[in-house]
Amino acid sequence: MSSLGILGNFIHGTCEEMCPRSELEFRQRQRLLHPLEMKAGTIHHKPPLADPLKTVKEYSRSAAGVKAENADQLRPLPVLERTTIYLIRLAMEEQGLCGNWSTIYDFVTDRLRAVRKDIVIQGLSGRDVLPILEVMVLFHLYAGYRLCELKVSQFDPKLNNDMLIDCVRRALDTYDYGFTSRNQLLLESIFALHDINRTEGIVRLLSSKPRSKMTEDAIQMFILYSSNNYARLFRSFQDLPAPLACAMAQHLPSVRRNAFNAMSVAYSSKILKVPVQWLSSSLLLSCEDVRAEAKNYGVKQEADFLQFSKGNFNSDSKPVPCTRLKELEIESKMQVFIKEFLVLNFDLRK
């Protein structure tokens, strides 16, 4: 967090608003307000007016030659908490312009990034920043799941992942320095599953004490994924707590690919067939999606059956893009989880 040798002479912010006054006035004048920040009914004014209760400090990349921030532009911890709570609530409750939640996502992501920047500049660390970082992780996890079906031009999963990992790592570092939080096991579990193809997360998780149901679920999932036990994985997936389901959801396409691969060898036959219906319930896919994936992997189909053959599986094929599992209602469960998180971890009276 601080570089070698520097004692840590950080500025202490004094801005008591979610957005520094100077920035609010500047952006209002220059018509740079986001629609979500405008006073109701003024969107067509010249210029639209800012609502100070809705305007939030923007993220601006630090660049050489740009003046460092003054204290009156930096928000102290209680304001950052307030800002985070406001943004997360917005994300959970708003449906977006024309029902397009990705507009909310873009706004909240940018403003949360600015919150993180204020934290870093002021050298804030320790127990107090943990709830902020932890809820940011949950937000990015939720967004990654909710928006997974959009095209890259509308939603970039890689960028979202980068931010998620940034928040996770800051939280993990804080735990490593000895600051505990009631949510540590949750975040360790999320990290282990999110980064399931690396060993770092699972090694951390296995060493964390005490174990909880959450960590046991995550460890089990990891083992099922590593051993390609797709049958039990999909069975257990349905009972995962919402954050773990979101973390795991991105890996399901490759689980299915590995399943199709194994089946192509094990069920290989010129005459025997496997019903699409059975695969649909085993792999948590609709029959239509089973057929689509089978096609993607080169598996032959005949009416309501698939005909597996060793040579047919297309080893160059990539897993199909992620989709949401609507019947499992992961989104709404995650929304509930996040709302409860806010209540349990922040003093909402402020």
Place this chain on the structure above:
Amino acid sequence: MPLSEIVLSHLQAANSIHDNDWLKAFEHQCGVVAAITKWLQLQKDENWSLPVMHTACVELRLLALQAERIQKKSHSVSHVECLEKAAESLMGCFRICASDNRSSEEMTKRWGMLALINQLFKVYFRINKLNLCKPLIRAIEGSPFKEDFSLSQQVTFRYYTGRKAMFDSEFRQAEAYLEYSFQHCHVQSRKNKRRILIYLIPVKMLLGYMPKRALLEKYDLMAFWPAAQAIREGNSNGLSRAIEKNETFFIKNGVYIMLEKLRMIAFRNLFKKVYHILNTHQIDIQALNVALKCSGVTDADVDETQCLVANLINDNKIKGYISHQHNKLVVSKQNPFPALHTVA
């Protein structure tokens, strides 16, 4: 003059150690290594200072470890990533050595590469960044000196590349590397031989070779014995109990996941028993399911049974195919359960 910088920083580091200020000691040692890096760059066609570089680098890593330990205890708000910083310094030296292409074979600094790589491995394994090992491994694999480095460095190198291969599920490679390391490790280095065995034993088990009790007793590794027995018998519940019994040991040494992977071997052994009992090459999946339940997977359904069988077939551990409609596993009449070491 780098030489005076080296001596000065070294004395400052020694002084800080005397005062028990480990973070300061580490910072000074970083200065030592930085000065040595500069010093190496000035030496053309000479490599007599490599032992100095090596000693300084080992001490850097050890001080980084100690400084991290102390920081963790004191909950300091501003934290220095000592191990990361140590890795950077080590890489600085490494680059000088690796790029010394112009010197004669006798005088080249490339002879210092393997010792540095081993130090870097130790750091990367500690901070869990195994992916950073790959370019280092490539550097050595491509070196003409590969076989000519000192034996002790080669043993260490093979130990880490063996562990990495194990993490990457390249078990044949892992076996070769760890076997080399074990055989060439000095007979009196019991601690090191034991460390190598901690990884070699699970790898061997995956390849179908169960450890002898005498070996485990000799090296104080009886923690593996219940697991080995359970796997041989195909007893999934036994394996779970064995893992749980020595969980801390397995997790601390990073073989917990590996032992879970061995569960597939246990299932293979279990299914092989069923095959022999029923004495037919058309095995009812239901029978396999019953066997699974008896061995401890009490909530295994037919779907999961088929899934486990499918994976074993895909891994070439069972020769045959599944008929979903008849719910049967049809195995080859010839060697349906090939010896594990032939199919890994």
